[in-house]
Amino acid sequence: DVQMTQSPSTLSASVGDRVTITCRASQSVSSWLAWYQQKPGKAPNLLIYQASTLESGVPSRFSGSGSGTEFTLTISSLQPDDVATYHCQQYNTYLSTFGQGTKVEIK
Amino acid sequence: EVQLVESGGGLVQPGGSLRLSCSASGFTFSSYGMHWVRQAPGQRLEYVSAISGKGTSTYHAESVKGRFSISRDNSKSTLYLQMSSLKPEDTAVYYCVKVKDSTQLWTYFDSWGQGTLVTVSS
Numbered sequence: 692d693v694q695m696t697q698s699p700s701t702l703s704a705s706v707g708d709r710v711t712i713t714c715r716a717s718q719s720v721s722s723w724l725a726w727y728q729q730k731p732g733k734a735p736n737l738l739i740y741q742a743s744t745l746e747s748g749v750p751s752r753f754s755g756s757g758s759g760t761e762f763t764l765t766i767s768s769l770q771p772d773d774v775a776t777y778h779c780q781q782y783n784t785y786l787s788t789f790g791q792g793t794k795v796e797i798k
Numbered sequence: 799e800v801q802l803v804e805s806g807g808g809l810v811q812p813g814g815s816l817r818l819s820c821s822a823s824g825f826t827f828s829s830y831g832m833h834w835v836r837q838a839p840g841q842r843l844e845y846v847s848a849i850s851g852k853g854t855s856t857y858h859a860e861s862v863k864g865r866f867s868i869s870r871d872n873s874k875s876t877l878y879l880q881m882s883s884l885k886p887e888d889t890a891v892y893y894c895v896k897v898k899d900s901t902q903l904w905t906y907f908d909s910w911g912q913g914t915l916v917t918v919s920s
Contacts, residue, residue, distance in 0.1 A: 725906035734893055734910035737845065746908070775838045778843055786859065789843040 693717055693781050697790035703798045708741045710766040712793045714779035719759045723783035726755055726764045729792075738777075739764065771797060799861040800824040802894045807914030814884050814918070820877040820894030820911055828852065830874035834879045836890035837913075840885035846892070847879060850903055857903075862888075884918045890914050 695770035704710050713722065715732045722742040727735035739755040741763055750766040766773055774797055779790040806818040807866055819833070834846040847868035848857045858870050866878040889914040898908035 727907075734913055735907075736910070737898070737906065737908050740906045741896070780843070780906060782905050785857070787845050787904060787906075789845075791842040 692726075692786060693720060693784055693788050695779055695781055695788050695790040697777075697779060697793045699793060700791065701796065703795045703796045704769050705798045706769055706771060708769045708794060709759045709771075710769050711739070712764045712777055712795075714757075714762045714764070714790050716760045716762075716781055720781040720783035723781060724757070724762050725780045725782065726772075728775045728776045728779065729778060734749075735778060767794075769795070799874070800896060802896060802909055803909035804892065804894050804911040804914040807916045808883055809919065810918045811920050812838075812884060812886060812918055814881040816884065816916060818879040818881070818882070818892055818894075818914060818916070822875045822894075822896070824876065825896070826877040827870075829900045831897045831900075831905075832868075832870065832877045833895045833897070833907065834868060834877075835893045835895050835907075836888075836916075837911075838887070838890040841854070841890075844890075848903055851900065856905070878896050879905065881916070884916075887919050889916060 696715045698713050718753045723772045724742045726739040729735040730767045754765045801823045803821045833848045849868045853870045865883045869878045893913045894911040895907040896909040897905050900904050
């Protein structure tokens with residue numbers, strides 16, 4: 692299985708800050724990577740797919756980059772509504788795997 | 799609007815069985831592969847099972863192989879997960895999820911149900 696590791700596990704930032712979350716794969720997954728946002732008590736919601744393509748309806752302050760084994764999710768200006776846990780998912784192999792999640796809080 | 803509504807979760811004793819259902823609407827159900835993904839308390843999301851649009855191909859994670867069975871009834875737009883020989887480590891919220899691309903099964907997910915909690919405990 693491809694192991695996905697996110698860092699940090701938790702981050703605390705101020706409203707308006709630029710926030711970056713990293714996701715590393717144990718082997719290359721090309722650009723077959725998605726990011727999801729999960730608010731407390733809710734199901735995950737797709738933000739980005741194919742590493743950098745923004746899903747329709749997702750605010751433009753979210754962006755993704757990377758390929759191979761290292762990927763980043765960036766929130767250009769953190770908003771109170773962005774408090775959530777963010778998950779990466781690789782879908783390069785027939786058994787997709789997820790990162791352990793990064794919890795984003797407001798300082 | 800796509801809607802996925804799971805049901806069938808609950809408390810079950812170790813070794814017991816449970817069948818989860820997911821009622822789908824808002825899209826041509828038979829055209830899309832579907833998955834079950836679970837999330838144990840405080841743990842990462844974990845792929846459980848997948849099924850092709852026509853139901854001819856099914857896949858299961860090693861952790862549930864031989865115990866869980868995924869199926870679908872396209873005439874009822876319903877996805878199922880039959881779970882047997884349940885273990886405490888199967889305790890999780892189970893999500894029914896739809897793939898975005900109708901031509902791919904192993905891809906990302908654009909719609910998730912609200913989840914149903916399965917608790918395996920004596």
